Amino acid sequence: MSEERTGIKGATILLNALQQEGVDVIFGYPGGVLLPLYDALLDSPIRHVLGRHEQGVVFAADGYSRVTGKVGVCLGTSGPGATNLVTGIANAFLDSIPLVVLTGQVSTGSIGSDSFQEVDIIGITMPITKHSYLVKDPRDLPRIVKEAFYIARTGRPGPVLIDLPKDVLAQENVVPFSNEMKLKGYKVFGQANNGKIEEVAKVLSESRKPVLYAGGGVVTAGAEDVLRLFADKTAVPVVTTLMGIGSLPLEHPNSLGMVGMHGTVTANYAVDDCDLLIAVGVRFDDRVTSGMGHRFATKAKVIHIDIDPVEISKVVKTEIQIVGDARQVLAEILEALPGFANPDVTDWWNQLRDWRKKNTIQYDKDRLTPPMVMECLGEIAGGDTIVTTDVGQHQMWAAQYYPTVNPRNYATSSGLGVMGYGLPAAIGAQIARPKDKVVLITGDGSFQMSIQELGTIAQNKLPVKIILLNNGVLGMVRQMQKMFYNERYSQIELQGNPDFVKVAEAYGIRGISVNSPEQVRGAIEEAFKHPGPVLVDITISEHENVLPMVPPGKDITEMIVR
């Protein structure tokens, strides 16, 4: 650092520290206590993207992170700004997405006095952050920022919050302390697994019905290439979670698709019948196990590989536990494999192919159905387009039918399942990767939870393509009421829906409306030809259901298939 000890403003120290961490963009929304920071921002090379709601800025930072693997940064003012961020923090926490969330706070002298726009955001977010800091002395900023980024991205990633009192940001002539981290209590797990790797290789070679179950940890670790090698070498079939989508592309011969509540029949049968389950970067979430760990993969030896020791044996009993980075561990297993015979999986694959043949869902290509739209979209946009989704039936159709080939090209709210995520996530993704195509798959309910972010799209001229599956209802809720509540429909009609094409146009965004099957392909092609943002409003029937489906409380083989 400079020998000159003249000192600088707190806010500038913060921005410099962010720059040191490689931050190129902050998604934010200003307010009173942040005035010193927004002033300093004018002199910083860091780009600021103004959202339309703090929930949008945190979702955008999350989308940015998912498609790059980098730490996403967002900023909101004290009080309401901070509380508006809460849902997005929870979303990042449940899906283990690295974020640094900056919140303004009232001046240190006023903290605790219920002053204007004061909330205890550290207290509010304690259960949904990996760690948090209240900055009391601006000289600590370089260290705190460095620690925050380090904690957010290492081990099992997650959101870290830094609460910034106004006086800390405003203080002039600050000579900062060194940025040396003081993290004696922070442990990143993952160590040599001597012996265990050999054990895995041995158990695998003896297995006759193995399945690899891949989740978000594979994506975080960037292990998709090793996973593919593993699949190619061993012929082990692979199922993925929603978080693991794209870690092995659907068209790969070993891919059985998604497992769980809306998984494929073959994937669910395979997990139920396998004699060896290699679980990598997964947490046996109840959307996969139906909330019944004790009845999940009961015929199998379970190997669990995860970076977070807390997840091991949390839900299911496991035979071999390996705490470590998915990429590293898979690579080590690959190295150990030549010492052992490949498992004989011929019979197993015959069985799997048979299940697949009997259970491939046929849909009518002449009707305007969600699978037809998804497949058409997949053909036109291609597997390497970035997809973000909202939450509901459309999310599951996207998961089942969109042919993603790269897990960093897929952003969906999994653990929290929060409507309104998709549009801001698409914004974050497009800003992170301006040269890539970004498409949002959304529903009419979800879209209206973040519809104001069309303003952010317009302001930043982001060429996001919005595919709106418009069924006029909260479709996923309707489906549950149809199946499990005797078709007693309650509060699912969205009769006040606007004309979405007109809404788009009001923001200066191109809108195309689709009402018949013949129009689908043309409209999607046109959307991708147009250089700017486009909304394609596709009317679908409210009677479409997401199938297969495992009813709540049932084993994963007890699927409703039609």
Added chain:
Amino acid sequence: MLHTLAVLVENNPGVLIRVAGLFTRRGYNIDSLTVCQTEDPELSRMTIVVNGDDQIIEQVRNQLSKLVVVHSVSDLTGESVVDRELALIRVQVSTETRSAVLQTVDIFRGRVVDMGRTNITVELTGDIPKIDAFVHAIQPYGLLELVRTGKVAILRSEA
């Protein structure tokens, strides 16, 4: 089963709430919890007595270890440890019971630290069963008030 966890944490405001919050959020039950500074002023030592089977205790330990403010967690249960608790107990006395009460205090090696006309306050140190036994013994005379510190524990030095 009761487990005694020795947890070394950063000596900062907010640490206690992080630890306590973890217990409530995950539904673990704290039996007792004590905190005090250690020989290193930057660190505090928590002694947490928690109830649960081995699997729960393993989860508790792992969850605690994950907190950035927690430096180490060790389970002292089954280890060779010295553990103590301090209790202050106010007991009713009358001319008839006074000598019997004092005798009981003596047997348990307690100390009388305050004396009023109708009651006395006893200080007692020991392991938990000893304090439980004293409380039991003194109850018939009239137990007016009881404060216990919760357990503190330390590993025995190797012989």
